[in-house]
Amino acid sequence: MPDVHRDTAHPITLTDGTATRTREATSADLEPIQALHRRCSPGSRALRYHAGKHQLSPAGWRVLCDPGRGTTLVTTPAQRTDHIIAMTNVMRTDRQGVSELAVLVEDAWQFKGLGTALAAHAVEVARRAGHHTLTAVVAAQNVPMLHVLESLDAPPPRAVGPILDIHVPL
Numbered sequence: 446m447p448d449v450h451r452d453t454a455h456p457i458t459l460t461d462g463t464a465t466r467t468r469e470a471t472s473a474d475l476e477p478i479q480a481l482h483r484r485c486s487p488g489s490r491a492l493r494y495h496a497g498k499h500q501l502s503p504a505g506w507r508v509l510c511d512p513g514r515g516t517t518l519v520t521t522p523a524q525r526t527d528h529i530i531a532m533t534n535v536m537r538t539d540r541q542g543v544s545e546l547a548v549l550v551e552d553a554w555q556f557k558g559l560g561t562a563l564a565a566h567a568v569e570v571a572r573r574a575g576h577h578t579l580t581a582v583v584a585a586q587n588v589p590m591l592h593v594l595e596s597l598d599a600p601p602p603r604a605v606g607p608i609l610d611i612h613v614p615l
Contacts, residue, residue, distance in 0.1 A: 455566055457520070459557040464523035465530070467566060474519055475506045477529040484551050492587045493549045495608065509534060515544060516570050520563065530554045533563045535570045535579070542577040543612075548590070560593045568597060572615050579613045 454466040470478070482490060482500045490498055501509070509517040515536030519529045531554065534547040546567050550560050571579050579597070583590050585607050594611050602609035 455518075456523070457559065457562040457566070459554075459559055459562075461557055463557070465520050465559065466523050466526065467518050467520040467531075467533070467563065470510050470517040470519045470532070472507065472510050474510075474529065475501070475503060477527060478506065478519070478532060481529045481532060481549070481551055484553070485549065486552050489549070489552055489555075492584055492590065493547060495582070495584060509536070516574070518563070518566070518570070520559065531559055531563060533567055535567045535574070537574075538580065540578075542575065544571045544574065544576045544579055546571075546579050546581045546613075548593070555589065560589060561596045564593045564597055568613070568615060577615055579615060581611045581613075583609045583611060585609055 454468040457465045457467060459465065479500050482498075487497060487499075508514055515534065518533040518535070520531035520533070521528055522530065531548065531550040534545070536545050536547075538545050546564065548560050548563050548567075550563070568579060581590070581594055583594065591609075594613065597613045599611050599613045602611050
């Protein structure tokens with residue numbers, strides 16, 4: 446698939462020196478997104494979706510790619526732009542100025558600083574959209590995502606239980 450977003454891609458260099466590129470998703474990315482989901486373990490998908498979802502439906506992907514609903518970003522290795530390794534969602538909520546963050550990083554690409562860098566980039570995306578708060582609904586056992594949110598100076602979670610609702614002022 447040709448990369449029409451080359452000039453607008455956001456570069457991220459991982460802790461191991463690997464270069465990646467993050468760009469806005471398009472409807473044409475559905476097949477590589479499905480492949481990303483297949484490469485993620487059931488545990489990673491469950492932490493992202495709070496359920497055993499193994500792929501996105503075409504209708505669900507259209508929602509995530511609808512600019513009226515927010516911004517979905519896809520990340521690829523810099524030298525292999527047809528291979529999506531992460532998806533970041535910054536979606537509008539029903540609360541004015543509040544967007545919701547969700548990140549899915551392929552298992553083989555975790556623990557290299559990608560999730561943290563994507564969350565920092567998501568903050569900028571949310572600010573550009575005029576939002577003042579980024580929220581995330583996170584499973585209490587999702588320690589990697591909790592660390593990512595801590596890197597954004599997130600205050601302690603507002604609820605105690607299996608699912609945490611975390612709000613990050615921008």
